[in-house]
Amino acid sequence: MKKIINEPSQVVSEMVAGFVLAYPEYLEQLPETTAVIRHDKASMQGQVGLVSGGGSGHEPAHAGFVGPGMLSAAVCGQVFTSPTPDQIYEAIKASDTGHGVFLIIKNYSGDVMNFEMAKDLAELDGIDVRFVIVDDDIAVENSLYTQGRRGVAGTVLMHKLLGAAAAKGASLTELEQLAQAILPKLKTIGVALSAATVPEVGKPGFVLAEDEIEYGVGIHSEPGYRREKLRPAKELIAEMLGKLDEALVLTPTKKYALLINGMGATPLMEQYIVSHDAFLWLKEKQITPVFCKVGNYMTSLEMAGISLTLLELDDAKWLDYLNYPVATIAW
């Protein structure tokens, strides 16, 4: 294992301290937690709080998306491990300004359980808490840590849309309805060229041959649906977009947002080649995404690979939400 770290057991606490030291204008650490909250707490007044989080190792998710127009707070668990309920509870309390708190949870059993326990704790304090469980990964049904489908890079678009709606004054009920409307329109699929190494484990989650890739891999090195020899980018993209088409039934009269997400170690050069191939493939279907982002948004430590997310913009407001200004480290 070759990593620029100190003690493997301290990576998350040092990382969170590093966030706050580097970006005090955006983030504050909640005392005795590895959760971070918006620095400009005053401007959160009157808004529903928006909290996400999960295991660490997916940076910039989720701390990089904390700020005006996106999340109120993010809770950083140990690497690839759900944050504990008490930490999530502290983030909920700190994010509540009397209008309730909405949780964005990626669909992993540990996350779902711990966020729900935190919700129960907060409700004992009289805080109204609702949530959405994001399960955008179409690759496989049920996985190592998941019942149903995994929550992956599409979660970042969920942050963005709900963050804009919350900033514009949406109520807790409105956020819940929006999240439920987004869910069926938000689909992701990924491929990996190599796996991540959890610092406290010290070796990669899986090993691929020099010429091999895995389709449909998860962001914690969970298995995908096929291993085979690496093919040219445009063939990978055709397979991935073909699967997204099956899931969403792409239609020229509809509008789409596209997220091309690097898994951590994939150069931006490759991500932009994927962008080119994806736009050409979609053009054949008479579709030009009206919104696109390319970069490392939901990573898996040093995993090489990419994911493609399509969001069908079912409501004209959703594009406004995507374009709504934010002040975060990473959007």
Added chain:
Amino acid sequence: MKKIINEPSQVVSEMVAGFVLAYPEYLEQLPETTAVIRHDKASMQGQVGLVSGGGSGHEPAHAGFVGPGMLSAAVCGQVFTSPTPDQIYEAIKASDTGHGVFLIIKNYSGDVMNFEMAKDLAELDGIDVRFVIVDDDIAVENSLYTQGRRGVAGTVLMHKLLGAAAAKGASLTELEQLAQAILPKLKTIGVALSAATVPEVGKPGFVLAEDEIEYGVGIHSEPGYRREKLRPAKELIAEMLGKLDEALVLTPTKKYALLINGMGATPLMEQYIVSHDAFLWLKEKQITPVFCKVGNYMTSLEMAGISLTLLELDDAKWLDYLNYPVATIAW
């Protein structure tokens, strides 16, 4: 070589097409070149044009920094290869609004030669062109492709400061003076854990043992000054900041900006651990950077490693320039 590409010879043209397809609101491609220019050309009126570029493989540099408040245009050469003079010349012509064009050149012999040839061509058209050669890398003197010191991640801060000054109406002469004032205050040093693989070469620029790192490495896999076993992050950072201290003579009464730059394959988690260690080391010297950025700004394809850049903010305006709003893909 495991990369998500199509033909190795086409990576740059496909990448540039991918930029423009993904971000038409920021970038346009200059016809028959691999150069990109700001989409909002009208708002460039009245300003000195600002052009940078160099070999590709350092993304998001430089195309990711094209936009209001930063560069007017960026010229993308082949991978780790200077762009040709005719491409740079086209970018200069397209960036000129009658107030001249300023070039930001990283100090590599090929870049210096080709940007200077392009300057001569543009001057035949009556365009006033000035330039700065950035040589912020303190690791080694003279390198594979360089007389003097290499230009590396500090170049991005040069883009930012000059971009803000240009947007605020600085003249060509004022930009030249500002660039010359910044140069001696801008210092960078890097370490690598692994090398980049140029697609058309197909194998890494160097090979390190499983437990080995190289200090002072360049962004094209040029040699550094020492190879040794990987040490804990805080020891690496102490060595790197110690060298920056020697170069800049860090002083508690002065103000500094810090750029922690990932080389391409280094997880953000590690970069934030470095942030923590760097702030602690600097605090011992009674220094707290007043501006910090952490992320992949000047990469070297899939090289794992980081660089640290310190900029002594010799003039209060420089901090305003760093904080001046921009609209780019990657700042």
